[in-house]
Amino acid sequence: MPKAQIQAMINEGVTAALAARDATRNDDDSHTLGTGVRRPVQVAREYTYPDFQKRQPLNFKGTEGVVGLTQWFEKMESVYSISNCTVACQVKFATCTLQGNALTWWNSHVKTTTPEAAHAMPWRILKKMMTNKYCPRGEIKKLEFEMWNLKVKGNDVVTYSQRFQELALMCDRMFPEEIDQVEKYVGGLPDTIHGSVMATKPKTMQDAIEFATKQMDKKINTWAERQADNKRKSDDTARNNKNQQPNKR
Known part of the structure; x- marks a missing residue:
């Protein structure tokens, strides 16, 4: 094999090795502060009830009727959406806003099962239960x-x-x-x-x-x-007709 070809192969191998090393270094540097000290990896913070409360969810007492319950549903789903509330927290946090008769009803339901099982139910199931409770069939x-x-x-x-x-x-x-x-x-x-x-x-x-x-x-x-255009044309016509009339002494 010619000496020049051998040298070219060596150069190509060295270039590939250097590129691989640089890629690894860049990946490592993404977690450093530029001084060789590794940057701490940011862990996603757990969604908490104070986070939920910051969005000002509505309270529900059970006496607001169909309209009040509808507004409560709407507000709760809006809070879920804009605050990225996890599915696991939806029912748990939503039921913390219940008061009066509604809170008594919910506590009675929890007693028939366990808090863990009650809070694990999907949001759509809670909506269905509350609709059946607070929206009579006739309504x-x-x-x-x-x-x-x-x-x-x-x-x-x-x-x-x-x-x-x-x-x-x-x-x-x-x-x-x-x-x-x-x-x-x-x-x-x-x-x-x-x-x-x-x-x-x-x-x-x-x-x-x-x-x-x-x-x-x-x-x-x-x-x-169109109405404005018609009015303008009508005004122009009336003005022209007035101007064309002979002056009378």
């Missing part, structure tokens, strides 16, 4: 009837969307999947935007609400601009 029937007949009044998509979401929380058995909820929501939109929203084929409620709101805003703005 739920009224809400379901309202849901089936809910439609946008005039152009007020915002109020429609808000009420739809409130009812959906309490009438969850009507919608096995979110896509069923989306279809019902779109069905209640006015003809002026129904086709446009349908054409986008929204898969989530968030998508459907955002697009419906944008479409209605666009329709309202277009209508307002």
Whole structure:
């Protein structure tokens, strides 16, 4: 083998070895402070009840009715979302906000099992239990009837969307999947935007609400601009007609 080729192979091997060493050093340096001292690895802090309380969750006494319970559900799920509350802590921390009759009810349930088992239940199960307890069947029937007949009044998509979401929380058995909820929501939109929203084929409620709101805003703005344009033309015509009339002594 020629001497030059042998030297090239040696150089290539040395280069590869140096690159490997540098990569290892860089990886090690990512955990150091630049002085050869290893930087302490940051351990994720455990989510605590004070962390939960900082988000100001609502209290629930059991006397607030369907609306109060719905608002409690909404606020609790909002706290879970923005605070990254772990699934294991959801029921445990949520039930700490119960007061009065609701607290008595929960303590009675805990006595039938164990605190560990009660706190280990999924959030959706607690929601179902509380709905059965604090929303009589007759009230739920009224809400379901309202849901089936809910439609946008005039152009007020915002109020429609808000009420739809409130009812959906309490009438969850009507919608096995979110896509069923989306279809019902779109069905209640006015003809002026129904086709446009349908054409986008929204898969989530968030998508459907955002697009419906944008479409209605666009329709309202277009209508307002047309009205303003018509008024301007009418004023111009009246002014021209006045200017063309002969002066009378």
